[in-house]
Amino acid sequence: MATKAEKKTTKASGTETGAETMGFQAEVGRLLDIVANALYSEREIFLRELISNAADACDKLRYLAIEAPALTDGDPEFRVTLTVDKDAKTLTLADNGIGMNRQDLIDHLGTIARSGTAAFVDNLTGDKKKDVSLIGQFGVGFYSGYMVADRISVTSRRAGEEEAWRWTSDGRTGFTIEPAEKDGRGTAITLHLKDDAEEYLDEAELRRVVKTYSDHIPFPIEFVKADGEANRLNEASALWTRPKSEIDDQQYAEFYRHVSHGFDDPWMTLHFKAEGMIEYAGLVFIPTERPFDLFHPDRMTKLKLYVKRVFITEECEDLLPSWLRFLRGVVDSEDLPLNVSREMLQNNPVVSKIRAGLAKRVLGELSKKAENDADGYASFWDKFGLVMKEGLYEGTADKEALLKLCRFRSTTRDGLISLEDYVAGMKDGQDAIYYIAGEDAAALRKSPQLEGFAAKGVEVLLMTDPVDEFWLPMIGEFDGKAFKSVTRAGADLSKIKKADADSDEDESDEAESVVDGLVIALKLALGDAVKDIRATDRLTSSAVCLVADENGMDMHLERLLKQHNRLEQSNPRILELNPTHPLIVALNAKAGPDGKGDLGAAPALLLDQARILEGETLPDPADFAKKLADVMAKAFG
Ligand SMILES: Nc1ncnc2c1ncn2[C@@H]1O[C@H](COP(=O)(O)OP(=O)(O)OP(=O)(O)O)[C@@H](O)[C@H]1O
Numbered sequence: 230m231a232t233k234a235e236k237k238t239t240k241a242s243g244t245e246t247g248a249e250t251m252g253f254q255a256e257v258g259r260l261l262d263i264v265a266n267a268l269y270s271e272r273e274i275f276l277r278e279l280i281s282n283a284a285d286a287c288d289k290l291r292y293l294a295i296e297a298p299a300l301t302d303g304d305p306e307f308r309v310t311l312t313v314d315k316d317a318k319t320l321t322l323a324d325n326g327i328g329m330n331r332q333d334l335i336d337h338l339g340t341i342a343r344s345g346t347a348a349f350v351d352n353l354t355g356d357k358k359k360d361v362s363l364i365g366q367f368g369v370g371f372y373s374g375y376m377v378a379d380r381i382s383v384t385s386r387r388a389g390e391e392e393a394w395r396w397t398s399d400g401r402t403g404f405t406i407e408p409a410e411k412d413g414r415g416t417a418i419t420l421h422l423k424d425d426a427e428e429y430l431d432e433a434e435l436r437r438v439v440k441t442y443s444d445h446i447p448f449p450i451e452f453v454k455a456d457g458e459a460n461r462l463n464e465a466s467a468l469w470t471r472p473k474s475e476i477d478d479q480q481y482a483e484f485y486r487h488v489s490h491g492f493d494d495p496w497m498t499l500h501f502k503a504e505g506m507i508e509y510a511g512l513v514f515i516p517t518e519r520p521f522d523l524f525h526p527d528r529m530t531k532l533k534l535y536v537k538r539v540f541i542t543e544e545c546e547d548l549l550p551s552w553l554r555f556l557r558g559v560v561d562s563e564d565l566p567l568n569v570s571r572e573m574l575q576n577n578p579v580v581s582k583i584r585a586g587l588a589k590r591v592l593g594e595l596s597k598k599a600e601n602d603a604d605g606y607a608s609f610w611d612k613f614g615l616v617m618k619e620g621l622y623e624g625t626a627d628k629e630a631l632l633k634l635c636r637f638r639s640t641t642r643d644g645l646i647s648l649e650d651y652v653a654g655m656k657d658g659q660d661a662i663y664y665i666a667g668e669d670a671a672a673l674r675k676s677p678q679l680e681g682f683a684a685k686g687v688e689v690l691l692m693t694d695p696v697d698e699f700w701l702p703m704i705g706e707f708d709g710k711a712f713k714s715v716t717r718a719g720a721d722l723s724k725i726k727k728a729d730a731d732s733d734e735d736e737s738d739e740a741e742s743v744v745d746g747l748v749i750a751l752k753l754a755l756g757d758a759v760k761d762i763r764a765t766d767r768l769t770s771s772a773v774c775l776v777a778d779e780n781g782m783d784m785h786l787e788r789l790l791k792q793h794n795r796l797e798q799s800n801p802r803i804l805e806l807n808p809t810h811p812l813i814v815a816l817n818a819k820a821g822p823d824g825k826g827d828l829g830a831a832p833a834l835l836l837d838q839a840r841i842l843e844g845e846t847l848p849d850p851a852d853f854a855k856k857l858a859d860v861m862a863k864a865f866g
Pocket residue numbers: 278282283286324326327328329337338343367368369370371372416490
């Protein structure tokens with residue numbers, strides 16, 4: 230049966246030597262085009278990418294060999310070698326890692342299998358500049374070889390198998406695959422260097438590039454001369470086992486790029502050793518840029534788990550809470566057994582303790598950063614805050630610490646503020662943390678429901694991430710103060726003193742400046758379209774607004790659920806009237822004390838106006854337009 234990869238690649242021809250030519254998956258073709266032409270300025274990183282893959286291949290085999298030691302028989306020392314042929318202008322990078330068989334070569338070097346990546350490549354714009362910066366977010370791996378080579382051949386033999394295969398491609402249309410000879414297991418990648426890339430035939434240059442980018446690789450990387458003499462190019466000890474004092478920022482950054490497959494610098498580096506009940510070392514990074522697949526449904530925790538320096542897996546979901554899934558790096562446990570299986574890692578008490586320890590440590594470091602470098606912290610929060618807030622929703626044990634780290638925009642201050650800042654700025658008589666939720670901060674700031682709060686100088690938090698709607702009800706309060714949406718009816722402004730009020734006079738009956746007649750008239754006219762109608766003190770310049778019932782769902786949440794078909798019907802709203810607005814005063818007079826006066830189209834227009842302010846679609850826009858035109862015709866006719 231054809232595999233998925235074979236279906237995507239196209240078999241074009243077979244030859245007597247058994248060579249087969251296949252086409253690249255469309256996304257690979259596009260990626261190669263950009264890689265070969267646009268990433269030119271940083272092309273030396275091809276070596277880092279290939280060495281990184283070689284080291285991963287050694288890691289994988291070392292893990293498998295714990296259960297099946299025969300796989301490394303006769304060649305137990307892992308290493309990566311570089312050899313050059315100056316006449317043929319080739320550079321060959323070889324490893325004795327896990328190797329690839331025929332199918333692996335087709336799957337891994339002919340398609341993009343990594344979840345999310347193919348879709349990501351589909352989104353490339355064709356605008357080289359933009360695409361390069363996008364690509365920088367996820368790394369191009371093996372294909373980066375085409376920055377320096379116009380032809381690459383990969384000869385590989387999978388550990389434990391007898392046959393070797395050669396994959397060859399000019400990186401344009403497709404690749405050829407054929408049987409090959411190879412003595413031991415592993416992969417040898419031969420780059421036929423472009424004319425302007427001959428510096429990579431030079432040992433000193435290769436040493437410089439390896440030292441710069443790959444010094445931390447825990448396997449020896451050697452330059453092997455024609456006579457067989459081998460010179461070590463890197464330190465070859467696991468970076469996290471070295472003392473901090475011996476590691477500089479550049480080395481940390483390169484290690485980060487190796488584990489993250491990213492191109493950015495780490496925003497924060499945590500290098501630590503935990504000792505006590507359980508013992509583990511960690512070298513964990515927070516990226517500067519948001520990883521492109523942060524919200525991909527398949528996204529998993531990407532920390533690499535090692536046991537006593539041996540790589541085990543990077544798919545241990547329990548190692549990190551999902552709300553910290555943007556972390557990259559390595560955790561190396563002394564307590565887990567080396568032959569730990571992936572199943573054993575599930576619900577494993579050692580892993581749970583490591584997870585709890587990591588979360589505490591990361592939160593601790595973040596709060597130090599928040600205190601000492603508010604601007605730096607704000608840039609972190611802008612990228613990852615929305616993921617961290619998932620932790621509040623999931624009910625993490627660290628919710629107190631997490632809440633303190635949350636930052637928000639508000640109606641009265643520029644920049645981001647914490648909940649502690651908010652509480653410190655609360656007005657006399659204010660007992661709740663007010664917020665308004667919606668998609669866009671600028672639009673929210675113009676919401677009519679905010680007018681009364683603005684008039685009294687009461688700060689309102691702007692909640693613009695969809696996740697806000699979900700954690701707010703779960704958390705409920707901070708520092709004993711409940712979170713309250715201003716679009717719900719209960720937001721009681723009358724108890725709060727005006728910012729400039731200097732007397733203690735009771736303002737509680739401010740809103741009662743009666744518009745009872747109008748309320749009766751509107752109730753008669755609007756019927757079930759609204760749940761209730763009443764005067765409010767939350768408006769100062771708008772005539773009307775809609776709010777939800779005190780115990781009802783927040784209006785933004787309701788819209789969100791409707792958009793996702795999770796809710797069939799909206800609940801009717803409460804229509805609130807501004808009793809000081811000239812239009813409301815005039816209509817009230819017209820309605821008369823018993824509400825029997827004829828208001829014509831006004832009730833319908835008022836309700837539609839409130840709906841528009843709320844960003845809602847009108848049930849009958851044509852009717853609205855007609856009524857509005859009639860009113861205008863009367864006014865101007
Ligand atoms: N030297 C190697 N030995 C064994 N397998 C390899 C080797 N080089 C590449 N591969 C296989 O090819 C796959 C694709 O490599 P590629 O570099 O394109 O992507 P990646 O390593 O998964 O991620 P990135 O693109 O970020 O480096 C790897 O995941 C691995 O399975």
